[in-house]
Amino acid sequence: MDAHELITRNAAEVVTEAEIEALADDPDGKRAYVGYEPSGVLHIGHMLTANKLIDLQEAGFEVTVLLADVHAYLNDKGSFEEIRHTAERMRDQFIAYGLDESNTQFVLGSDFQLDDDYTLDLHALELETTLARAERAMAEITSSDSVKVSQAVYPLMQALDIPYLGVDLAVGGMEQRKVHMLARDVLPSIDREPPTSLHTPLIADLGTGRGKMSSSEGVTISMEDSRDDIESKVNDAYCPPTADPDPTEDGETRENPVLQVFEYHVFPRFDTVRVERPEEYGGDLTYESYDALEADLESGELHPADAKGALAEYLDRLIAPGREQLAE
Numbered sequence: 001m002d003a004h005e006l007i008t009r010n011a012a013e014v015v016t017e018a019e020i021e022a023l024a025d026d027p028d029g030k031r032a033y034v035g036y037e038p039s040g041v042l043h044i045g046h047m048l049t050a051n052k053l054i055d056l057q058e059a060g061f062e063v064t065v066l067l068a069d070v071h072a073y074l075n076d077k078g079s080f081e082e083i084r085h086t087a088e089r090m091r092d093q094f095i096a097y098g099l100d101e102s103n104t105q106f107v108l109g110s111d112f113q114l115d116d117d118y119t120l121d122l123h124a125l126e127l128e129t130t131l132a133r134a135e136r137a138m139a140e141i142t143s144s145d146s147v148k149v150s151q152a153v154y155p156l157m158q159a160l161d162i163p164y165l166g167v168d169l170a171v172g173g174m175e176q177r178k179v180h181m182l183a184r185d186v187l188p189s190i191d192r193e194p195p196t197s198l199h200t201p202l203i204a205d206l207g208t209g210r211g212k213m214s215s216s217e218g219v220t221i222s223m224e225d226s227r228d229d230i231e232s233k234v235n236d237a238y239c240p241p242t243a244d245p246d247p248t249e250d251g252e253t254r255e256n257p258v259l260q261v262f263e264y265h266v267f268p269r270f271d272t273v274r275v276e277r278p279e280e281y282g283g284d285l286t287y288e289s290y291d292a293l294e295a296d297l298e299s300g301e302l303h304p305a306d307a308k309g310a311l312a313e314y315l316d317r318l319i320a321p322g323r324e325q326l327a328e
């Protein structure tokens, strides 16, 4: 796979395509980053952007993981001490998950976000931004009804992180896109370049195929899950024999989260996927691409129950090193 394919595979959008092509032409020594609010343990949402960081490392990029302690504090995730403690544990979990340690720089937000220069630049961005714009940027990041002043400052800090970390590419889930668009608009006002960004898709809730999978509601998979937990969550997952979204009476669509997890979590990390089946049902199947597995599920060659058995097995392999790390 060439650098451009590695960089863009499974991305929902890049901003802009021309800027990404320029990075793909000469990726060596370029730096990409994702920021995470430290809270709880690593879950499947973190793992989606972590997979993209692993792709980028393979393409020649260097990677920064921002453990955004100040952002978590501003977003009401607990006391600063608790958040700091969680940040330290998360670092080890990212390495256990497969980020290349020799090529990953972990930075705490509070290491630079409380400096004088950063604070003055932040105030300059505050002068450039309406409260309504900041609130819109946060709509998919925070679930609270009324936006506090802290949450209006949050997206401006996220914008400012990009020049302060000296990165060439900002990566995040689709829920981060409005913050990155705000960054493109406001950073030139303080003589900084508009940043290039890449967004990963949102995956539907495993149990229902509705909405998006999140750590706060519905069914998710985390590094704390035992093999049994994973098996029972995957067994109960919504898995119609098709990849097409299914419109419901209430106008919402239901996706196939089992296929989405194969596409965005399993195939990027394993070259081949083996589905074990008793001889009487046709014996084992081996897939080298997501498309082949999807086609077999749609044609009926692969039964959803067998697909789920394989999914639990591969998710367990992805999570096992982190689970062991947590047990230490």
Ligand code: IYR
Binding pocket: 033, 034, 035, 036, 037, 066, 068, 071, 141, 157, 158, 159, 161, 162, 170, 171, 172, 176
């Ligand atoms: N908004 C992210 C956390 C975050 C991301 C970046 I990229 C930053 O520079 C700072 C914070 C979240 O929702 O987890």
